[in-house]
Amino acid sequence: MGETVLQAYRFALDPTPEQEAALRSHCGGQRFAYNWGLARIRANLDQRSAEKAYGLDSDDLTPPLSWSAYSLRKDWNQAKSEVAPWWGENSKEAYSSGLANLATALGNWEASRNGRRKGRKLGFPRFKGKRAVLSCRFTTGSFGLVDADRRHVKLPRVGTVRTHESSRKLARHVERGTARIRSATVSYRSGRWFCSFSVEIQRQDPKPAQPGTAVGVDLGIKSLAVLSTGEVIANPKHLEVALRELRRLQRQAARRIGPDKRARRKPSRRWRTTQARISKLHARVANARQDGLHKLSTRLVRTYGAVVIEDLNVSGMLANRKLARHVAGVGMAELRRQIEYKAAWAGVHMHVADRWYPSSKTCSACGVVKAKLRLSERTFACEACGLVLDRDFNAAHNLAALVEHEYGASSASCVVTVNEPDGNPRKTTHLGAAGTATGRPGPQQLMLL
Numbered sequence: 360m361g362e363t364v365l366q367a368y369r370f371a372l373d374p375t376p377e378q379e380a381a382l383r384s385h386c387g388g389q390r391f392a393y394n395w396g397l398a399r400i401r402a403n404l405d406q407r408s409a410e411k412a413y414g415l416d417s418d419d420l421t422p423p424l425s426w427s428a429y430s431l432r433k434d435w436n437q438a439k440s441e442v443a444p445w446w447g448e449n450s451k452e453a454y455s456s457g458l459a460n461l462a463t464a465l466g467n468w469e470a471s472r473n474g475r476r477k478g479r480k481l482g483f484p485r486f487k488g489k490r491a492v493l494s495c496r497f498t499t500g501s502f503g504l505v506d507a508d509r510r511h512v513k514l515p516r517v518g519t520v521r522t523h524e525s526s527r528k529l530a531r532h533v534e535r536g537t538a539r540i541r542s543a544t545v546s547y548r549s550g551r552w553f554c555s556f557s558v559e560i561q562r563q564d565p566k567p568a569q570p571g572t573a574v575g576v577d578l579g580i581k582s583l584a585v586l587s588t589g590e591v592i593a594n595p596k597h598l599e600v601a602l603r604e605l606r607r608l609q610r611q612a613a614r615r616i617g618p619d620k621r622a623r624r625k626p627s628r629r630w631r632t633t634q635a636r637i638s639k640l641h642a643r644v645a646n647a648r649q650d651g652l653h654k655l656s657t658r659l660v661r662t663y664g665a666v667v668i669e670d671l672n673v674s675g676m677l678a679n680r681k682l683a684r685h686v687a688g689v690g691m692a693e694l695r696r697q698i699e700y701k702a703a704w705a706g707v708h709m710h711v712a713d714r715w716y717p718s719s720k721t722c723s724a725c726g727v728v729k730a731k732l733r734l735s736e737r738t739f740a741c742e743a744c745g746l747v748l749d750r751d752f753n754a755a756h757n758l759a760a761l762v763e764h765e766y767g768a769s770s771a772s773c774v775v776t777v778n779e780p781d782g783n784p785r786k787t788t789h790l791g792a793a794g795t796a797t798g799r800p801g802p803q804q805l806m807l808l
């Protein structure tokens with residue numbers, strides 16, 4: 360019936376002090392096993408390279424240690440009573456989780472060294488220090504939701520931990536038999552414990568309400584987004600307040616003594632305090648934004664047959680120091696990621712406009728492209744045809760026009776498609792699953808007329 364996908368469900372936890380101690384202990388066990396395995400592998404590699412330097416034959420070298428998760432686990436089980444006599448305090452999953460992470464890290468390092476892995480070169484895995492992220496994964500044993508009240512999760516050895524919010528969405532799936540929980544990962548981030556379930560789910564997504572229509576989405580700076588339908592989606596309420604507070608704290612951190620690698624200076628305690636507050640606030644900003652983007656992306660794929668967004672140069676944008684712009688850029692990548700998978704589930708087209716497509720600079724009425732449009736100009740005024748329009752709305756409209764042009768989503772008397780501009784690179788990337796786009800005019804065309 361539905362498509363089976365792997366999805367994560369994350370819940371904030373409200374552990375009791377004893378449970379928190381148990382969670383910390385498990386994460387500590389995970390870190391210990393990781394560092395133990397890493398030290399062994401490194402000693403082995405160092406030994407072998409020293410022997411090679413002495414000119415020993417490859418047959419006489421100390422045999423290499425395998426770093427598969429299986430061998431690491433086997434070696435750990437032989438050594439644990441000696442190196443960690445307290446191992447029985449935690450579920451064995453804690454150590455397996457650390458060793459599995461190590462196996463992955465070493466595998467990635469090797470692949471990167473041999474050129475089998477894309478992206479920047481990876482260094483040899485490093486030891487996890489005291490300030491490393493606390494996390495631990497459970498893949499076997501009894502974990503999952505507690506059926507009775509939808510407010511608790513069950514974890515091996517830690518027990519039944521209360522969740523901060525209701526788990527009903529996942530619970531319903533489990534009750535219907537459309538979900539299978541594969542693993543549970545606990546982690547401590549920004550002052551809070553989380554449990555994230557990796558779940559195999561059979562999805563049954565509704566088809567969009569207006570399959571014949573296309574919508575262009577322009578992620579704004581002042582508002583969350585502007586749609587080609589003329590709809591303006593406001594930023595989540597708490598975002599503005601949090602951003603202002605974030606700016607204040609960043610100024611505060613700049614006044615305090617931070618770390619200096621060259622001078623080997625350690626940061627002051629006061630600087631750390633501010634950094635802790637900043638990271639907590641970062642999490643809040645990200646959550647508020649994430650929440651708004653999820654609501655938007657779900658609504659888009661439930662309504663329209665095709666969604667068009669911009670392909671922004673996100674990494675280039677991150678170099679921009681302006682905070683609001685930065686946040687908008689991050690949001691764009693996240694929105695794209697969300698629409699990508701949600702569109703595939705709902706059978707909606709998703710189009711990403713070419714990076715060089717001038718959606719902001721093009722007039723959505725006559726198609727003339729402006730040479731320059733400052734970021735501060737909030738209104739688009741066309742010198743050729745006299746159109747005056749909100750900047751973001753104009754951009755959203757141009758995006759929607761892209762898919763109507765290429766896929767014939769509309770044959771209605773739309774100004775944009777009638778007046779084909781010269782030399783306009785109307786290139787799109789097609790990413791979505793197959794869907795329908797037939798000749799019903801979308802609301803965005805009616806807006807302009």
Ligand SMILES: [Zn+2]
Binds near residue numbers: 724725726727741743
């Ligand atoms: Zn014009």
